[in-house]
Amino acid sequence: MGVLIKTKGLVQGIGFRPFVYRIAVKHGLKGYVRNVGDGTVEIFVEGGNIESFLKELRNAPLSQIEKMDIREEKDRGYEDFVIEKSTGERKEKGAIVPPDIAICDECLREMYDRNNRRYRYFFITCTHCGPRYTIIRKLPYDRENTTMDEFAMCEDCEREYKNPVDRRYHAQTVACGECGPEIFLIKDNAIIEKGEEAIRRAAKEIEQGHIVAIKGIGGFHLAVDAQSDKAVGRLREMYGRPSQPFAVMVRDIDSAERIAYIDDLEKKLLTSFSRPIVVLRKKGEKLSRFVSPGLHTIGVMLPYTGLHYLLFDHLEIDAIVMTSANHPGNPILKDEKEMNKIDADCFLIHNRKIHQRCDDSVVRAVNGRVSFLRRSRGYVPLPLNVHINFKRDVAALGPELDVTICLLTGNKAILSQYIGNTSKYDTLEYLKDCLQHLCRLFGVEPSVIACDLNPAFETSQLAREIAEEKGTEVIEVQHHFAHAASLIGEHGLDESICIAVDGYGYGLDGQAWGGEIIYAGRDFKRMGHIEYFPLIGGDRATYYPLRVVAGILGKKVEDWLIERKNSFPHGEKEIEVIMKQRGDILTSSCGRFLDGISALLDICHYRSYEGEPAMKLEAAAASGREALDIEPVIKGDKIMVKEIFEEIFENLKRYRREDLAFTAQKYIATSLAELAIEKADSEGVKNIGISGGCAYNDFITTEIARRVKREGLNFYQNEKVPCGDGGVSFGQGIYCGIMRMD
Ligand SMILES: [Zn+2]
Ligand SMILES: [Zn+2]
Secondary structure, eight states: OEEEEEEEEESSSSEEEEHHHHHHTTTTTTEEEETTTTTEEEEEEEOOOHHHHHHHHHHSSOOOOEEEEEEEOOOOOOEEEEEOOSSOOOOOOTOOOOOOOOOHHHHHHHHHHHSSSSTOOOOOOBTTTTOTTTTOOOOSSOOGGGGGGGSSHHHHHHHHHHTSSTTTOOOOOOTTTTTTTOOOEEETTTEEEEEEHHHHHHHHHHHTOOOEEEOOSSSSEEEETTTTHHHHHHHHHHOOOOSOOEEEESSSSSHHHHHEEEEEHHHHHSSSTTOOEEEEEEEOSSOOOTTTTSEEEEEEEEOOSSSHHHHHHHHHEEEEEEEEEEETTTTOOOGGGGGOOOOOSSEEEEOOSSSOOOOOOOOEEEEEEEEEEETTTTTTTTOOOEEEEEEEEEEEEOOSSBBOOEEEEEEEEEEOOOOOOSSHHHHHHHHHHHHHHHHHHHHHSSSSEEESOOTTTTTHHHHHHHHHHHOEEEEEEEEHHHHHHHHHHHOOOOOOEEEEEEEEEEEESSEEEEEEEESSSSSSEEEEEEEEEOTTTTTTHHHTTHHHHHHHHHHGHHHHHHHGGGSSTTTHHHHHHHOOOOOSSSEOOOOHHHHHHHHHTSSSSSSSSHHHHHHHHHHHHHTOOOOOOOOOEETTTOOOOOOOOHHHHHHHTSSHHHHHHHHHHHHHHHHHHHHHHHHHHHHOOOOOOOOOOGOOOOHHHHHHHHHHHHTTOOOEOOSSSSSGGHHHHHOOOOOHEEEEEE
């Protein structure tokens, strides 16, 4: 008797077939393994211990087997076990392309083994590890279709590549010091060191307080000594980032534990093959105070390539700032010809081309679950399974900031890497390039383009241009409907009440929405929201949140504002003008509400990066407790805000700022939960979820979850796609699937 096995999931491009070969031989089996069209691997075995073979197969390293069909068949009389040539052109849509994978333990062990021929070779990889997505030009995933095609294998590498029992059998990234990519240190436009000397010198430069640009897997990083105020301060000045937090790379998990608290989930994330930046709670200020000023958290990652490990070998310090080398809003830089856009004292570069740019992923544990701030390197382009069957392909272009794009085909959604701020020319070009690349890679031909309802976004403009050129349909999706759709799409829900809370989204009535209670299911409806309050000066109020305070409290705070006149670019005169305005732009934004509280508590008067006032409010509240007992004030479908601003204003001198920050967060969380529960009751809906940028606030999400569950309802949050605007493209696509296509 034989067995035919078909497996689906991430089983191609990660050494799955050699693994199958090894265990088949080990258990005395005969037959074959081969890749077939759509990301399926087919295995036939007979004549040995099939039971124990299957047991080991289910525990294959790295593979995420989604489906395994096993069928008994007649013996076929194979004489041995073979890896057969791939069949099919892999034209079928939604084939699985592996993400970039951190160096594996086995490669690491070899890199430190004096007797190994890859001893201290910085680009050591195998079938289980190394770059994938960033180097693949097209499918099938063969060497000639990757940027490794420029490196002809030496005899030794080729022998491993062709040997089915070797763990580098068909490893497209196989290389060694003889034949593979090389590394250089460039200073003042000249190569000054090569090989390990280049790495040693780069480490010295970092320790001397210099800024070193390092070419990595998905683009250039800037590295500086994370302990040096001078070095970190200089980096901030040069890149016009006065206070946006920098991520740090630390030597190992012990070093991470010295600067931050790490729970089991966080540890699992830090050490996973995706190696994201994990936002952790700081343990005091052990690094330079300029690394993440004013925040209670710090973004930490572990080394993920041989090069990173070798760099730490030459460093005495345990933590370096590692931030992408582009200026704010622009795409991560990847080519040598883009080096002129980087301000650094020297460049540690290698000569393997990067085909697709890819930033580091950023995650945070929120309410004890994984929350993606950025889903990029290590995760992209792994598809997400969805409960809708897309008969027509959809390309969704996202909103404006923190943009990703998403392709939807069949029952899969392919979410792109983080692209960024598409109001910048280079970033929009990056988006176009990425769209073309992903469509080609996955054989997707969109006939529907989804975009934001806001006609002013570049992505909305692009959607119209594509439609004109290719005759595709355009579907505009309201921003918070997209957030809500992302939640039901991710969890496969029929319907849910969704609390969609963020900074800004163009509303159906033309106002700036951002604190919404949405029904998402058969259709999408706004059920309630934070009451509108004026944004005096529109966008200026997002940069100067004292304007939010002025808009809500009016004359009452005039003298108080005058005491803070230095926080206004035009001082007292500006306050005078503000007092006369009532603001034409109204908002129901939860983000602006939190910003306003942050300004009222003198925590943050100026926003130098997206989300800053609200993040600093959360940091302050983290060491606070409840000061005032304020019940939610809900009138009809609206959550009132004036009352809480007044209470806090009147109690500014009576309580600690941390306690008032806590109180305000609790007020908004409680109110949102209460209104959502009321709407779930009236609609007979059993599910409540939260999405939008404010859902990154651990306190708010945890508090809402607690109240929802206490009512016996199910609670959901985004765990596979970002809850912020990086998840909007996915939501736009799901919305199209629900509303326009059956
Ligand atoms: Zn490896
Ligand atoms: Zn070689």
